[in-house]
Amino acid sequence: MKPKTTLLLDMYGVILKESKGNFIPYTFTYFQQEEHDRLTRQFREEKLFTKAGNGEITSDEFLTLLGYEDPAYHMKNYLENYLTLDEGFISFAEKYYQEFDFVLLSNDVAAWSEYITEFYGLNKYFKAKIVSADVKCRKPEKRIYELALAEISRSGQECYFVDNSVKNLDVAEGFGISPILFNRDNEEYTGVIVNSFEELAKILEAN
Numbered sequence: 492m493k494p495k496t497t498l499l500l501d502m503y504g505v506i507l508k509e510s511k512g513n514f515i516p517y518t519f520t521y522f523q524q525e526e527h528d529r530l531t532r533q534f535r536e537e538k539l540f541t542k543a544g545n546g547e548i549t550s551d552e553f554l555t556l557l558g559y560e561d562p563a564y565h566m567k568n569y570l571e572n573y574l575t576l577d578e579g580f581i582s583f584a585e586k587y588y589q590e591f592d593f594v595l596l597s598n599d600v601a602a603w604s605e606y607i608t609e610f611y612g613l614n615k616y617f618k619a620k621i622v623s624a625d626v627k628c629r630k631p632e633k634r635i636y637e638l639a640l641a642e643i644s645r646s647g648q649e650c651y652f653v654d655n656s657v658k659n660l661d662v663a664e665g666f667g668i669s670p671i672l673f674n675r676d677n678e679e680y681t682g683v684i685v686n687s688f689e690e691l692a693k694i695l696e697a698n
Contacts, residue, residue, distance in 0.1 A: 496591060497643060499653065501597055504654070504675045504676070513573045529558075545624060550562065576611050579689060583689075596635070596654075599623060604624070633662060633665075654673065657679075671694060672685070
C-alpha cells in the first residue's frame with residue numbers, strides 16, 4: 492500500500508467553523524421583510540446560490556441579482572465578519588503542511604474562496620485548490636474527485652479526505668481515499684470521526 496502523502500481538506504465545516512455558512516440568514520437580516528418571499532424564490536427555485544457555487548454566475552452577478560447595491564462590500568463584510576476560522580487550524584497546518592500536501596477541496600463561489608484564503612493567510616499551506624465554481628462541478632459529484640486526483644497526480648490510496656459531510660466522504664471512499672468526518676453537525680458515521688484539529692493530528696501520527 493502506498494503511504495499517505497496528501498490531505499484533502501474541506502473549507503466550510505472544517506477549516507471554517509460554519510458548516511453551511513451564514514450567508515442566507517445574513518441576506519434575510521439585511522433586506523426588509525417584504526423582500527423575503529422574493530429572496531426565498533431566488534434561493535430555492537432559481538437556485539442562485541447553487542449557480543454561483545457552480546461557476547455559472549460570478550459573485551458580483553449573484554449579489555446584484557439578490558438586490559445588493561454594493562456587491563464587493565457585502566462579499567467582504569460577510570466573509571470577514573460572519574464566518575469563523577477554526578482556532579486550531581493554523582497551528583495544525585504549520586506543523587503538517589510540509590509533511591503532507593494540503594489540498595483544498597471546497598464547494599464555493601470562486602471569488603469567495605479566493606478572498607477567504609487570502610484574508611486568513613492560508614494560501615501558503617495549499618499545494619492545490621479545487622473549488623467547485625472553478626471546475627464547474629461540486630461534491631459529492633464523482634467528477635470533482637477525479638479532477639482533484641488528476642490535478643495533484645495522486646491515487647486515492649495516497650490521500651486522506653477531511654469533510655463534514657458523510658455523503659461527500661462516501662463518494663470519496665469509492666476512489667480509495669481514506670475518509671475522515673470532521674463532525675461539526677453530529678452526523679451518524681461508522682468510519683473515522685474527529686472533532687478538532689488536535690484529534691486529526693493524532694490520526695495522522697498514528698498512521
